[in-house]
Amino acid sequence: MTAAPRAAAPASGTVLQIKGLVKEYAAGKPVLKGIDVAVPAEGITAIIGPSGTGKSTLIRCINRLVEPTSGSITLHGAELTGLRGRELRLARRRIGMVFQEYNLVERLTVMENVLSGRLGYVPLWRAWLRKYPEEDIQRAFMLLDAVGLPEHATRRADALSGGQRQRVGIARALMQRPEILLADEPTSSLDPRTAVEVLELLTRLTAAEGVPVIINIHNVDLAKRFARRIIGMSGGSVIFDGPPEELEQHHLRAIYGGEDWL
Amino acid sequence: MSATTSQPRRLAFAPNWAMRAALLVLAIYTVWASTRLGLTWDRVVHGMGEGGRLLARMVPPNFERWQLLLEGLLESLQIAVLASAIGILISLPLGVLAARNLSPLWIAGPVRAVIAVCRSLHYVIVAILFVKAIGFGALAGTAALVVASVGFIAKLFAEAIEEISMKQVEAIRATGAGVMKVLAYAVLPQVSSRFIGFCLYQLDSNLRNSTLVGIVGAGGIGGTLFAAFKRFDYDFVAAILLAIIALIFLAEIISGRVRAALR
Amino acid sequence: MNSITHDPVAPLRREWQRHTPAQRISRWLVWLVCVAAVVWAIRSIDIIPEFLADAPEQMGDMLVRMWPPDLSHYYPEVHNALIETLHIATLGTVFCFVLAVPLALLAARNICTIRPLNALAQLGLVASRSVNSLVWALLFVAIFGPGAAAGVFAIAFRSVGFVGKLLAEALEEANPGPREALRAAGAPWGAEMLKGVWPQVQPAFWGIALFRWDINVRESAVLGLVGAGGIGLVLDDAINFFQWERVSTVLLAILVVVLLAEIVVNRIRTRLI
Structure with a gap:
């Protein structure tokens, strides 16, 4: 299950470089206190850490759903902070995202939800009239097959179970043909068995497509099982960065224990 | 206990x-x-006597001038249809602009103020102003009811948008979709069924109101009614009132059916 | 490594369309009906093209003349008319209960068990609702002569249907338990209503009264246009004499009162509930 690195990936093997990232929701109270992370061009990078430590904020700063206060984020060497309007949208379509609560548009069909991953590419009239290019529709069907929902294309998203919805969420993100995929607690709303199934699916599909993944996850066992690299965060700072084998008990105590993280 | x-x-x-x-x-x-x-x-007692006499003169209703009656009703219907269509077209963008979760405050604030003014002025007052400015007739009535429709639909539409789930909006934004695509995929699907309900309701109340704006000269059956009152043709008044009530009933039944079918 | 999308076995080409054919036909039909109605209305409505072309300019002209509002006209004429309008709205709301409460009791199926009486009461409520307050005003001006008395009655008769309907619904939702307990204890009908039903519908009752008063403030502002008293009369005069600065003063006064009424009602309602 090893994926070849994408041709587009730079020789350094780094797809996303974060430097000195600071985010303050209220002035003087930073949630992220200068994050420095280099995300490798393949495999899953898991961010672990207690709730409220800014994992979601970090991930949302990458595709600018949250506006960073200062610092730099580069995707394949191109700066993402400070992009506006059309350039921001062009950057966002290169970054897929999977959400904790799936965030499907409930009243649209599964197919429309998957195709909405192409919204950054198709012209407005096609989007409004649902006249997507034939290759998009075929790819959507193949992704639905791949996530195991071939018969559900015309069902409404609110008719699906949690696990099924997250599969659609993954299909939607991959529909963008992203250069990187962000997953914000993708399994936290699922039961343990479904969570493992969804993570397996995510690992398999992104490896096949050669898409690196950054995943927020609070379950350390799952993180160790699926990730190639683990970033431990606490109190808005990175305090562990390395392969899962190197993550030891004293690291976990530093990440989750103590009182300094709230 | x-x-x-x-x-x-x-x-x-x-x-x-x-x-x-x-x-x-x-x-x-x-x-x-x-x-x-x-x-x-004393006055109430006296009035009761007068009321009895008035009722006596209204019965039986006089449908002899049915052509005039039909003409007025049709014009009212036209006013209602046009005012609803134009009002809905204007309300769509205004409602989006007035929703505080989608548009910035410096846009939403003034738009909300405009909507509030549209809503606060009674449509008959608006009609009388239009009559004075642009002359007697259906145009003034249509314009007045457009204002009333905007005040109603745009407000409710904005409120409906403010209640949507922003998570779905966030997800569509994350795909790199622009404003119009976010509207089409994340906002409209969440509000469209309620919006259709508002529009039907407004069509209904525009029909009621269009039978009335004629009293100030803004077209429709109301003008015929007012003229009949002034000439003391109370049997014709009764006929007109019955016709209006029948029309409103019919509209209510039809819109009730449509709403039930949509559900 | 093959990307899953280039799997050579998968592409049995499949069709996808947003709607099934039946859905598409019905959607087209709905649009067709809507467009046909609008086209019919545009083609047959009696609008003079010159008026239409002229309209924006005329409206602008009128608005310019209205500005600035001549506030010196406010006292005493506009002020007194405004107070009269508020009296009309309030008295109309109070008097409407004289008719609305008995009709609501008759219309509520759990209070009055005689079916023909239910239907008759409903008919009365519907009749009140389907005649607009301005038409009621025309009728009462014919009865009482011009003046505020006609306005009060117009507001009251118009409100009966609205208030009665909502009250009847509140009554029908009331829990039968307390009534049964009182009846079992041998309470007479009046006590049964007062102690078993009234406490349950009381919040709804005040809510309905406030809601209707708010509407009535708006409606009573126009009654003067047909001679039924209140600020509409002053507005009508000012418009007929083309005194636009006075018109805007009156409009401002109405706007302020309507907004104030809404705020007051909201305040009281949040305190009551």
Whole structure:
């Protein structure tokens, strides 16, 4: 299950470089206190850490759903902070995202939800009239097959179970043909068995497509099982960065224990 | 129950003095205000006699001039249809602009103010202003009802948008979709069924109101009604009133059916 | 490594369309009906093209003349008319209960069990609702002559249907338990209503009264246009004499009162509930 690195990936093997990232929701109270992370061009990078430590904020700063206060984020060497309007949208379509609560548009069909991953590419009239290019529709069907929902294309998203919805969420993100995929607690709303199934699916599909993944996850066992690299965060700072084998008990105590993280 | 025995009756039937005082004040006000407006018992009794005579002159309703009646009703219907269509078209963008979760405050604030003014002015007052500015006829009535429709639909539409789930909006934004695509995929699907409901309701009330704006010269059956009143043609008045009530009933039944079918 | 999308076995080409054919046909039909209605209305409505072309300019002209509002006209004429309008709205709301409460009791199926009486009461409520307050005003001006008395009655008769309907619904939702308990204890009908039903519908009752008063403030502002007293009369005069600065003063006064009424009602309602 090893994926070849994408041709587009730079020789350094780094797809996303974060430097000195600071985010303050209220002035003087930073949630992220200068994050420095280099995300490798393949495999899953898991961010672990207690709730409220800014994992979601970090991930949302990458595709600018949250506006960073200062610092730099580069995707394949191109700066993402400070992009506006059309350039921001062009950057966002290169970054897929999977959400904790799936965030499907409930009243649209599964197919429309998957195709909405192409919204950054198709012209407005096609989007409004649902006249997507034939290759998009075929790819959507193949992704639905791949996530195991071939018969559900015309069902409404609110008719699906949690696990099924997250599969659609993954299909939607991959529909963008992203250069990187962000997953914000993708399994936290699922039961343990479904969570493992969804993570397996995510690992398999992104490896096949050669898409690196950054995943927020609070379950350390799952993180160790699926990730190639683990970033431990606490109190808005990175305090562990390395392969899962190197993550030891004293690291976990530093990440989750103590009182300094709230 | 047993708790009341220690403090007998007080808890069970504590008299509500504030309420009694308020009712007394209301009663005194009613008597005082009635005398101020010249609303005395004599006058009511006299009025009842007059009312009886009026009713007697209304029966039987006179449908001889049915062509005039039909003409007026059709014009009212046209006013209602046009005003609803234009009002809905204007309300769509205004509602989006007025929703505080989608548009910035410096846009939403003024738009909300415009909508509030549209809503606060009674449509008959708006109609009379339009009549004076652009002349008698259906155009003034249509314009007045457009204003009323905007005040109603745009407000409700904005409120509906403010209640949507922003998570779905976030997800569509994350795909790199622009404003219009976010509207089409994340906003409209969440509000469209309610919006259709508002539009049907407004069509219904535009129809009621379009039978009325004629009283100030803004077209429709109301003009015929007012003229009949002024000429003391009370049997024709009765015919017109019956026709209006029948039309409104019909519209209510149809829109009820449509709404049920949509569900 | 093959990307899953280039799997050579998968592409049995499949069709996807947003709607099934039946859905598409019905959607087209709905649009067709809507467009046809609008086209019919545009083609047959009696609008003079010159008026239409002229309209924006005329409206602008009128608005310019209205500005600035001549506030010196406010006292005493506009002020007194405004007070009269508020009296009409309030008295109309109070008097409407004289008819609305008995009709609501008759219309509520759990209070009055005689079916023909239910239907008759409903008919009365519907009749009140389907005649607009301005039409009621025309009728009462014919009865009482011009003046505020006609306005009060117009507001009251118009409100009966609205208030009665909502009251009847509140009554029908009331829990039968307390009534049964009182009846079992041998309470007469009046006591049964007062102690078993009234406490349950009381919040709804005040809510309905406030809601209707708010509407009545708006409606009573226009009654003067047909001679039924209140600020509409002053507005009509000012418009007929083309005194636009006075018109805007009156409009401002109405706007302020309507907004104030809404705020007051909201305040009281949040305190009551």
